[in-house]
Amino acid sequence: MKKELFTAVFEKAKNQTGKHKPNSLSKHLSWVFTEDLKLPTSSITFVRYYKKYIEDDQTISFNPKTDLLNKASEYIGYESYEDFVMDKKILEEDSSQTTVISIDRIKEFEKNEGNLKSKLSIWIKNNHQIIIINTTILVMVSVLISSGIVTKRNVRWMKWHEDHYVEVEFEGSTYEREILVPYSEDLIENFKKIKNPNCETQYFTDTGKAITWYYKKGQGNLEIFTAPGSHPTNGKSLKIMTHHIIHKYLCDSY
Structure with a gap:
């Protein structure tokens, strides 16, 4: 699990700095862990972990302590190393989930960092599915209605209401405020x-x-x-x- 953890740590450092060399990434991580996470850690330490876990250098016997594992997990969006390990095991048990650490998880954590411009960019990345769904549905409906293939009345829609989906009629003003999705009897009944x-x-x-x-x-x-x-x-x-x-x-x- 330590290899997966430090792989994610260095991946996030690359995303934050745009750099790829071990020394540059290690200096950045040393500053973040010392200043932001309040755990003073030298860049030399991170260079060792890079060689051991990223480059698979078997000659390095240097192992991270528990407090560093916890802070490294916190850095990529987890509460602790235990939380990271359990989440990793859950992903492996669930065949429908990927066993690779989710980049979306890292991006979600990063939305609290940076200036307003970077926050907006991260928000768009984190919500791209909703944006794409909304845009696609709006375009499809506009094309179908303008072509006369369908009318607003014979297209079925639903939206999320507190704890379940409910069927609603399509209205432009409603669409702008809420997320409408195509009607699904299965989701209406079971979700x-x-x-x-x-x-x-x-x-x-x-x-x-x-x-x-x-x-x-x-x-x-x-x-x-x-x-x-x-x-x-x-x-x-x-x-x-x-x-x-x-x-x-x-x-x-x-």
């Missing part, structure tokens, strides 16, 4: 957000199969859904529920 999940909530079937998925927003704040797919308001992929997540965030006696 719900569970209110106030706790120890009594059924997260698995009697045979142990997960029937809930989650989205983690902030520290310890989870949103639980009854079907897989994407988050209805930000487009992020939902993760399949695990016993570890329930015990850590929802029910400590689970």
Whole structure:
């Protein structure tokens, strides 16, 4: 797991600096860890980790301490090294998820950094799915309506309302304020957000199969859904529920 962690750390450093040489990246990380993360760490230390974990130099026996692993995890958007390891294991267990550290996770964390211009750029990257979906739908509807193939009345739409999808009529003013998506009976019937999940909530079937998925927003704040797919308001992929997540965030006696 340490190799994956430091791969992500140096990848983020490359994105922040635009540089690729180990010495330049290590100097940047030394400054960030010392000034921002309040853990003084020399650039020489990061050079060693680059050689060991990125270049696979087997002659280096130097190992990172727990406090550095925690700060490195925090740097790429996790609460701790334990959180990083568990999230990595969850991704590996779920065949529908990639085993590579999500660049979107890094970008999401980076939206709190930089000046206003960089924040806007990161926001667009993080929300490109929603922007593309909205733009595509608007263009398609405009073309179809202008060509007379369909009218506003015979196109079915739905939107997210608090904890479930509801069917709505297409209105220009509504479209500008909210995200409308093509109607799906399956999502209408099966995709719900569970209110106030706790120890009594059924997260698995009697045979142990997960029937809930989650989205983690902030520290310890989870949103639980009854079907897989994407988050209805930000487009992020939902993760399949695990016993570890329930015990850590929802029910400590689970």
